[in-house]
Amino acid sequence: MASLEAVRSKSASRTRWLLISPAVLVVIIGAIAPLLVIVTYSFLTPGPTGGVNYTLSFDAWTRVLFDRDVFDDTLTLSGTNLEILLRSLLLSLATTVLCLLVGFPTAYFIATRNPLNREVWLLLVTVPFWTNLLIRTFAIQDLIRNEGIINTLLIKTGFISEPIQMLFTNFAICLGLVYVYLPLMILPVYASLERQDRSLLEAASDLYARPFNVLREIIVPLAKPGIIAGSILVFIPAIGTYVTPILLGGGRNLMIGNYIEFQFGQGRDWPFGSALSLALMAIVMVALLVYIRHGDSHGHEHG
């Protein structure tokens, strides 16, 4: 009997392994193997016209944090790298916060419609995804450039006499990022709001909680998993973003994604590019761990 049980569980576990093996294979080929290549590259020296030379070097890693001065060879904390990294962090944090501020009310609005209409509203949220990101970004360019729609309208109606420089600023990058990533915030927040038990809200009102308190004490804590998921979904792609800073930032305000691309292109320094992307990954990972742990403990307090 016992041996039959063992055989059965053995074959069950084999089936399980067989079933997940395609996924495991994809992860190994698609994520782990390239990552190993990048790790290896980051410890090599740059080849003369791109590529790498197979000599061990820690130079790329040193340069992530320190600058060897071009002119007198002294090591200092790298102003360029830190400035670019800081800008990327701030812009993607601002994007996340703005997405939350706009996305939460939107999600709440949709979640409180009657079930038939919800489908329509959700469909509307996904409509922007039907058009290519590049095209939408070019459209934003046309909205906010100096001779663009907004400035022309404002000048024609006499609100301003000189066009406001909006394109090619940090504001433009932020606007573009919020626009692009907003659905990624709305959808998970909606999912968590929709599941909420309406009767809890009624109970709170019956117990004389003011609307603001209902929001703060009940709705937001219960929606926390959705808010966390949405923030992660927005923050991570935003920090590595590449197209938006080029088209809306005008290349004057590089973000880390553009900086990494430059190393693999014109900069011809693949090891440094590899080290930079690994550093970025490490930062995102640490930020995530801190965020999730914090979110968890908070949830338990209320739970």
Place this chain on the structure above:
Amino acid sequence: MKLTATSAALILGLSTTVALAEGNLNIYNWGEYTSPELIDKFSKTYNIHVTQTDFDSNDTALAKVRQGSSGFDVVVPSQSFIPTYIQEGLLAETNPGQMENAKNLEERWRDPAFDPGRKYSVPWLWYTSGVSVNTSVFKGDINTWKVILDPPAELKGKINIVPEMNDIMFAAIKFEGGTWCTSDKALLTKVRDRLLEAKKSWLSIDYSGTLKMASGDVSASLDWSGSALKRRTQNHSIAYGLPKEGFTYGSDNVVVLKDAPNLENAKLFQNFIMAPENAALNSTFAKYGAAIIGAEKYYSDDMKGAPELTIPDDMKSKGELLTLCDPKITQLYSRIWQDVQK
């Protein structure tokens, strides 16, 4: 009568070459840079099916070709990259310099330093690098890098820089009185300070920035000859200046890969585009000059006699063929350029 004669010749041409060269040709070229008419004519003449793939930078193209078995037959890199292709043994020695149509090559491009004797490459189109200026905004001298590196008040905040590191570093080094590929630190300090100061007057560092010249968002830009010509046809107050401090000229070139699946067809293509009427199709499409004698006759009307497509005699000595610097120096330059871009 004439029509029937040409069509007869065409049919005759077809029937003789069909058997010779049926098959495919895979072209790897810059985007928006290949005349569809040229491709059409080539495939009809030789009954060859042509496939095109685009790249957006020399570095991308080189990286892909270097991996091997890319499946491409011909690639069109800039001349500064040709020595690398040759040294790394990526190219088939097709000897286009000895081909039938090689007699049409312009003197300047017949025996270039990047491919002595034209053993590997055929010019596609050629260009100069200078400045485009909206002359209704700024009326002063435009034959100087000063326009973008030490700009007059009228142009401040309306300047675009094309993010090609070599072009902008060349401009700044020449403006400070240096020579290209210099490692003179005192001079490079001045170059860096100059660029950092000039950046305050720049609106954008963007490839598509020149497109905004016609609408007036941008009033001056680092630019290339053919691009400048396009801008002028859209907005007649845009003019193109070749800086007297020194400017670069260059060309993109058709090379055949060593592992080309259709080597013979690729050779046919190299010879084909050296014919004036064919080269002119390309020029008319991309608005850059063909490096082929007699092509001008076949240019579209807006290109005939266009000032952007020639180097005036008094400027000839100021032009330099753009080369890639030593890797150490490139690294130095890219550090400076990154400091400027951040």
